[in-house]
Amino acid sequence: MGLWALDCHKEENRQKIADFISRFKTGELKSFTKIAFGMVITYSSYFKHGEFAGMIRTRIYLPEGADAKETAHYPK
DSSP states (O other): OOOOGGGGSOGGGHHHHHHHHHHHHTTSOSEEEEEETTEEEEEEEEEETTEEEEEEEEEEEOOTTOOOOOEEEOOO
């Protein structure tokens, strides 16, 4: 959609988000999944012709009352 991820976050979180994006750009991080706010949220890097082209965020809402603990998963 052409959105810049830093614009959507509070000023105090922007450096953390910038570092997160930097890890995707270098290929150090390929995907990240967390459970928070009643959703499973996954971020994946997108490359076009071998160059970093952005990130894709997928949100899946959990059914009301689902017993999901807030967590984060960094694949190795």
